[in-house]
Amino acid sequence: xxxxxxxxxxxxxxxxxxxxxxxxxxxxxxxxxxxxxxxxxxxxxxxxxxxxxxxxxxxxxxxxxxxxxxxxxxxxxxxxxxxxxxxxxxxxxxxxxxxxxxxxxxxxxxxxxxxxxxxxxxxxxxxxxxxxxxxxxxxxxxxxxxxxxxxxxxxxxxxxxxxxxxx
Amino acid sequence: xxxxxxxxxxxxxxxxxxxxxxxxxxxxxxxxxxxxxxxxxxxxxxxxxxxxxxxxxxxxxxxxxxxxxxxxxxxxxxxxxxxxxxxxxxxxxxxxxxxxxxxxxxxxxxxxxxxxxxxxxxxxxxxxxxxxxxxxxxxxxxxxxxxxxxxxxxxxxxxxxxxxxxxxxxxxxxxxxxxxxxxxxxxxxxxx
Numbered sequence: 397x398x399x400x401x402x403x404x405x406x407x408x409x410x411x412x413x414x415x416x417x418x419x420x421x422x423x424x425x426x427x428x429x430x431x432x433x434x435x436x437x438x439x440x441x442x443x444x445x446x447x448x449x450x451x452x453x454x455x456x457x458x459x460x461x462x463x464x465x466x467x468x469x470x471x472x473x474x475x476x477x478x479x480x481x482x483x484x485x486x487x488x489x490x491x492x493x494x495x496x497x498x499x500x501x502x503x504x505x506x507x508x509x510x511x512x513x514x515x516x517x518x519x520x521x522x523x524x525x526x527x528x529x530x531x532x533x534x535x536x537x538x539x540x541x542x543x544x545x546x547x548x549x550x551x552x553x554x555x556x557x558x559x560x561x562x563x
Numbered sequence: 564x565x566x567x568x569x570x571x572x573x574x575x576x577x578x579x580x581x582x583x584x585x586x587x588x589x590x591x592x593x594x595x596x597x598x599x600x601x602x603x604x605x606x607x608x609x610x611x612x613x614x615x616x617x618x619x620x621x622x623x624x625x626x627x628x629x630x631x632x633x634x635x636x637x638x639x640x641x642x643x644x645x646x647x648x649x650x651x652x653x654x655x656x657x658x659x660x661x662x663x664x665x666x667x668x669x670x671x672x673x674x675x676x677x678x679x680x681x682x683x684x685x686x687x688x689x690x691x692x693x694x695x696x697x698x699x700x701x702x703x704x705x706x707x708x709x710x711x712x713x714x715x716x717x718x719x720x721x722x723x724x725x726x727x728x729x730x731x732x733x734x735x736x737x738x739x740x741x742x743x744x745x746x747x748x749x750x751x752x753x754x755x
């Protein structure tokens with residue numbers, strides 16, 4: 397009985413959405429720095445709400461990502477030997493683990509530093525870039541899951557262009 | 564920042580290098596390596612006897628797979644046959660996916676245009692997979708008339724080599740990313 401699909405779609409969607417919101421926040425941070433730092437302004441409120449969405453989105457997404465990885469190894473029709481024989485599954489296993497590391501970093505750093513993560517140039521750029529990379533990984537992993545199940549994905553041209561999966 | 568960009572660039576270079584070895588998006592091994600040959604999956608073609616063909620002149624093979632067929636696949640890298648001596652209009656067809664003209668569940672009907680690349684006598688193999696571990700294959704003998712030189716098939720990819728590269732990446736990349744993320748986290752937390 398397929399259990400993995402039950403756990404993979406939600407966190408993929410939320411982490412991809414987080415990446416988009418991070419891009420918005422990065423733009424806001426670069427374009428309206430002073431307004432964001434002024435309490436009570438509309439821009440500061442919007443920025444704060446988006447920051448909260450990113451933080452909780454990353455937490456929920458991380459939990460879903462781990463659940464997705466665990467259930468990925470629980471499919472009776474896909475024992476580990478079969479998974480490893482498939483380049484798509486090899487890619488998904490490797491980059492799922494790396495994505496988990498990225499999201500642990502994002503959650504821990506944001507929890508520890510708070511919204512001051514958006515103050516320093518190094519911290520907000522690192523936070524933003526890692527979140528965007530994580531979101532892109534989620535999209536690619538989801539697309540490759542689609543290829544594994546349906547034989548094709550709407551992202552096929554992009555996957556072929558990049559040459560995924562490696563190796 | 565320099566650290567993270569440098570690291571990600573390194574990943575890109577390393578993995579892109581690995582990609583040269585992996586020429587295909589899909590599974591490279593023959594289905595029979597992992598699946599069982601199951602008589603429940605029936606494959607019929609419109610081919611009777613040996614196909615007489617000519618170099619660069621495509622011919623059409625009609626394939627009907629029933630009995631729980633989920634995926635039809637032709638890989639050029641299967642080293643036990645001569646699939647790399649031909650080009651195909653499609654190499655992967657899913658049940659009710661693109662190319663499947665049979666809307667019934669578990670049945671695939673497809674017309675594949677096959678173009679011979681070099682003269683000679685060849686065996687072309689098509690695999691159809693169903694629910695794991697069911698799979699079955701059909702071989703088509705093709706006698707190709709035309710030049711027997713001037714074409715070198717791509718070296719088949721060795722799946723064991725790819726798995727070895729993947730293991731190396733698992734053992735190097737995962738700890739490396741972990742260490743870099745820890746260093747970055749410490750740096751950001753201390754500076755905040």
